Every structure is written in structure tokens, then in C-alpha cells.
Amino acid sequence: MATIIIPTPLRKFTENQSKVVTKGDTVQESIHSLTNVFPELKKHVLNDDGSIKQFVRIYLEDEDINVLDKEETKVESNSTISIIPAIAGGAI
Amino acid sequence: MIETLIESKLQERVNKLRPFVGNTPLFPIQRVFQKKGVKILAKLEWQQLGGSVKARPAYEIFRAAISSGELYPGKKLLDASSGNTAIAYATIGAKLGVPVIICLPENASAERKLILKSLGAELIYTSKFGGTDDAQEEALRLSEEDPLAYFYADQYNNDANWRAHYQFTANEIWNGTDKSITHFITGLGTTGTFTGTSTRLKELNHDITTISLQPDGPLHGMEGWKHLETAKVPGIYQPDIADDNWFIETTDAYALISEVAAKEGLLISPSAAANLAGAIRLAKTLDEGVIVTTFPDNAEKYGEVLKTLF
Numbered sequence A: 001m002a003t004i005i006i007p008t009p010l011r012k013f014t015e016n017q018s019k020v021v022t023k024g025d026t027v028q029e030s031i032h033s034l035t036n037v038f039p040e041l042k043k044h045v046l047n048d049d050g051s052i053k054q055f056v057r058i059y060l061e062d063e064d065i066n067v068l069d070k071e072e073t074k075v076e077s078n079s080t081i082s083i084i085p086a087i088a089g090g091a092i
Numbered sequence B: 001m002i003e004t005l006i007e008s009k010l011q012e013r014v015n016k017l018r019p020f021v022g023n024t025p026l027f028p029i030q031r032v033f034q035k036k037g038v039k040i041l042a043k044l045e046w047q048q049l050g051g052s053v054k055a056r057p058a059y060e061i062f063r064a065a066i067s068s069g070e071l072y073p074g075k076k077l078l079d080a081s082s083g084n085t086a087i088a089y090a091t092i093g094a095k096l097g098v099p100v101i102i103c104l105p106e107n108a109s110a111e112r113k114l115i116l117k118s119l120g121a122e123l124i125y126t127s128k129f130g131g132t133d134d135a136q137e138e139a140l141r142l143s144e145e146d147p148l149a150y151f152y153a154d155q156y157n158n159d160a161n162w163r164a165h166y167q168f169t170a171n172e173i174w175n176g177t178d179k180s181i182t183h184f185i186t187g188l189g190t191t192g193t194f195t196g197t198s199t200r201l202k203e204l205n206h207d208i209t210t211i212s213l214q215p216d217g218p219l220h221g222m223e224g225w226k227h228l229e230t231a232k233v234p235g236i237y238q239p240d241i242a243d244d245n246w247f248i249e250t251t252d253a254y255a256l257i258s259e260v261a262a263k264e265g266l267l268i269s270p271s272a273a274a275n276l277a278g279a280i281r282l283a284k285t286l287d288e289g290v291i292v293t294t295f296p297d298n299a300e301k302y303g304e305v306l307k308t309l310f
Helices: A008-013 A027-037 A039-045 B007-020 B055-068 B084-096 B110-118 B131-145 B159-176 B192-204 B250-264 B270-283 B303-309
Strands: A002-005 A019-022 A056-060 A079-085 B026-029 B038-044 B076-080 B100-105 B122-126 B150-152 B183-187 B209-215 B244-248 B289-295
Touching: A002 A027, A008 A039, A008 B131, A019 A027, A027 A039, A027 A056, A027 A079, B007 B055, B007 B084, B026 B250, B038 B159, B038 B270, B055 B084, B055 B159, B076 B084, B076 B131, B084 B100, B084 B110, B100 B110, B100 B131, B110 B122, B122 B131, B131 B150, B159 B192, B183 B192, B183 B270, B192 B209, B209 B270, B244 B250, B244 B270, B250 B270, B250 B303, B270 B289
Parallel strands: A002 A079, B038 B289, B076 B100, B076 B150, B100 B122, B183 B209, B183 B289, B209 B244
Antiparallel strands: A002 A019, A056 A079, B026 B038
């Protein structure tokens, strides 16, 4: 069980919820729990094989999961996972 | 000696900067894509003040605001931007002696932050979850809190943005191709480049086809681009100007960065590569034509992307 913070551009696919409580013991299970509840999110966050897309950054608390155990990083019931755009976005 | 900047001096300074904005070359793409009868030309927009296409709207926003009296000595220019516009504002602001305040998402790259600080810009960080949409809201809040302290440039809703491209970019393309351009294709961010350039090109020749490009989703790697379905749509956006709108995948754009470096000798940014991906897709559908796209900036500020590619 972890809480996932949804970035503004993705809230359109989570009925405008900014935080979602998910099931699972790892980051990957938590993300899949999120996309099961909100299937429209799937194509924006996950590749066809279920792995996390290259341009999506996932943080557990303040740490990028790439410096932890990546998708297999363990989560606790009070953990907070953040989905962050890889770039800050902007203007041409 | 303390410098007192009077309005006429500010006007004079901004006028003197005009020759350093625009007049960028059209570069023929000849080895990455070849097809008899079809040309792809890319406008090298980093070859101007501040190193990006944003010299154009930033300059025109400054010039128009100084001319109208909205920006005068003692006021600061305020806007939201994560990248090139902020750098262009800071560059021009430094030369004019106008302080610049930028609201930017805290996850903007360390390179951007360093460049902006070096140019003397004051930075106000906004949530890493909200992108430039949240940064816009913060800039608006600050400007409403103290309207006398700031000129809120509001690049997403300022007509000077698209007008810069209407007055200059389009005419440069028209003359640079000897009036032979048949297609214009470029990505959407503030939408200023596409809206201004396309509007003028269609006035010059209504048969010119204009195609806008967007990332294929809200989370992508094309710095500067907006996925309009999930973003705050800029007020200056005119969707009717586009004959078509296509979506580009980040992986396709990144693959082109390496190829263009190896075959064309240019190290281009992700958004430039994405524009080229669109131009090549278009070129494959044509028997003949002159396609023009823009390369908004080069790869100088994208060390983190280059590390993943080379």
C-alpha cells in the first residue's frame, strides 16, 4: 500500500485526483494497481511489456527509484510515490 | 556612478538589439533524407541572441511593452518558462538593464538554472508536479499581487509572441526559399512559431500546407513541446491555421539526434529532432515539394539527453 502523487497533466485520467492510494508491495505493483483502476493512464506511463516508460521518472519519497531497486523497490503502507515528468515542460 | 535608466534610453537600447534577432539560415537536410524532387530545409534558430528561436518572441515582447509604456525603468519583467524563453528574456534583460524574474518548475535541468542565474535572472521555483502550467499560475499570482512592480510578459497569451514570427520568421522563409516553399511543419509549445509563421505564409501563398506537431503523450522528452489535450492551451493558439496535426514519439526524435550529428554535422536539440521527424514523415508522402521546418535550438543545453545517446 502506497500513496501515488499524480502530476497535473495526468489528472485528466484519474478523475482529477491528485493522490491515489494503491495496493502492492513494490513500486511496480503500486503503479500497476493505479493503472488497473485508471486504465487510460496505462499508455502514458507504461510500455506494452508493463515496464515504466523512459521519459517518466518515479520517486519513492525523495529518491529516484533508479538509484534504489528500480521497479522492484519495496514500498510500505505509509510510502509516497511520485510520478514526475522527465522534463520540466515548457514552450517553443 | 549609479545609472539612471530613462524611458527614451530604454527605447534606444531595444532598437539597437534588433539586428541580433532573426535572419537565421535555412540549412538543407541532404544526407539524413534524400528523395528526388523533395527538399527539406531547417531554419537554424539557435544562431541568434540567447541561442534559440525564443530570441524572436522575447525581443518582440520587450519591444512592444517598452513602446506601449507597459514596461518602464524600475519595473521588472516577469514570466513563466522552463527553458529557452527564460534564457532569451534574461539575455535581453541584461543588455537593456531590465531585471528579469522567472517562475520555473523545480525539476528544470541544472544546466538551465545555472545559465539563468549566470545571466542575472531571479528564479522562483514551482512544483515539479505541475510543469509550466503551475509556473504560469504563480507568475500570474505575483503580477496580480503587485502590478506596479512587474510587467507580466505572459508569453502564452501575448500577441507579440506570434507576431514576431508573423513579421519576421515567415518572411525570412518566403524570401530564403525564393517563394518556393510548399509545406511548413513545426511543433507546438506556446504555439507562437506555428501560429505566426503559418498565418503569414498562407497570406503570401494560400496553397502552402501547414502541419503542427505535438508529443504523443503528456510525459515526453521533447523539451518545449506541449501535449495540448492535457495542458493549459495557450490563448494565442489558432488551431484552424493547421491543415493537419501529427503526433511524434520521443524515441523517434532521439534516434534522429545521433543520425543528424553523424550525417549532417549538426548537434540538435530534442525538439529540433522531433520537428525533423515530422518533416521526414511528410517528405515520404510527397512526389515534389519544399518543406521548411525549424530547429529551435542546438544540443548545448541538453547534456543529460546526450549522455543517454552517445
